[in-house]
Amino acid sequence: MNINSPFLLKKMFFVCMILMGALVLSVFLGLSMGSSGYEFNAVLKSFLTGDVFHSKTDTIIWHIRFPRVLLSILVGAALSLGGLVFQALLRNPLAEPYILGISGGSAIGAILGILAGFSYFPGIGLFSFVGSMTTLALILILSTGHSILKKDSLILSGVMVNAFCGAITMFLISLTLDSRLHNVMFWLMGDLSNLDIHQVLILAVVLLPCFIVIFVFSHSMNLMMLGKDSAQSMGVNIKFVTLILLGITSLMVSATVSTCGPIGFVGLVIPHLFRLIIGQDNRVLVPACILGGGSYMILCDILSRTLPEHGEIPPGVITAIIGAPLFILLLIKTRR
């Protein structure tokens, strides 16, 4: 009998190597390209010699672009994983933090934090986490019972929660009249700029353990995709796993939202792309989403920096322009 399924570890290694290559390439491009021009040689030189901080170009590359590239990796990875976890737990291919309104709830919390004048960490972050947990609870209550399995009811609750969050956000903005308004507006569209390396490192410290926990539960996620009863009969403690994974994912989403605003559809595009290429196994998909999501976000950010002649397009706009049509496509496909 011929079985083409390769051993898990081999497949994981293979996928990780390729995506690692893609990530390194994206980082290189992300450092080299920007509104002030393309500096492939300078980046290559500092890559090879380890010499940095000599010229004005080096300063731009390592002080401005580097934190931004690092932030893109973290945000892309966290949002992709968020989508992957929600899709597996809710057994709904359309689930995604942004579409479910969890990013929106998190945004309300963050804006409240900004308006109250709290510092980024822990004040705004904490508000944002409370916001995301509240919306998550709301969605689960709205679509609970038998209907949690139904694709439409979950997405519908998400749309309603999202609309509600949007209204509250607008209300909060209408109350703001001073210079903070511009900050909030730009942040709302997803903003990867204006962060120093320390804030990026704080985000990394929050996110990296989350990535590890999700990877540890990736096989349980596989089993839970077969349904609650089946998973339980194969030894999964589903209450425990669900609670941990939903909590961790909300934490990740609120951490990224409070840092750089609600960036949508990444959690939809990346998991679907990789499911198509490497299959359903979450144990391979988790590392793939981390590495691939990071690369994707860097590339989106490059587009946002280089497309317009002056200024930037917010990266949230880029991801939505790519992601929203895909969402519609998937909606049509699942209806069939």
Added chain:
Amino acid sequence: MRSAIQIKDLHFSYKDLTVLKNISFSIKKESFYIIIGPNGSGKTTLLKLISGIINPEHDSIHVLGKSVLNYSRKTLARKLAFVQQNQPVDFSFTVFELVLMGRSPHMGMLGVEKEKDIDIATQAISFTAVDHLVDRKLDQLSGGEQQRVFLARAICQEPEIILLDEPTASLDLSHQIRIMDLMRKLMDEKGITVVMVSHDVNLAAMYADELLLLSKGRMMKKGKPDKVLTFQTLEKAYDCKLLVDESPVGNFPRITLVPHRFLKDTNQ
């Protein structure tokens, strides 16, 4: 220890609604046990209670001599496999991936498979004759093929008991027989105790060593098929007219439904 499953004074209710009342019976090891009964009689709930998916209130259910409440999820999963009705197939795992998942209770957290796990999965796949489908995706298979794949997954779990919730529902005749034959073979060759919920009284009569007839959450009758499947009991349980005679195939009862327009002729 002769019995695989022993149930004593089991009561169960969802909030105010009593679903099961005064249930006591035991299932012998290496036997084929079928639970029948009208819709809403509590069959599926009983099966979920035995499999530990729902917890009973007291130590009223013992699996292999130990209360289900005293098992950890994983140890119970090594003893007992469960094939649910209407297994969702929204995500398209391949057949091999799905069957291999049956090894999870024997593996670590990440479920990294070893050579041995692959072998066991391969054997399970050939036992249920789905070899030719290994690389196919689950959502591309027919209902009968899917059911055989889920069965392979349960076998791959290497349990001592397999519980099935209406595995033949919505299958055509040849697939029904095929699934039932497989279950019988599983019991004969591997010594696995098979416990099954079924709507089909004729299939139950043909295959079961022992039967339990549930009605409105109570035990109506239990025992050998010819003792349970009598004309009086069935008419009372299902509230419809039917005939019971001996099957021309073998030594078991045959149940024939009587449509309303033929009632005059048979009203003896």
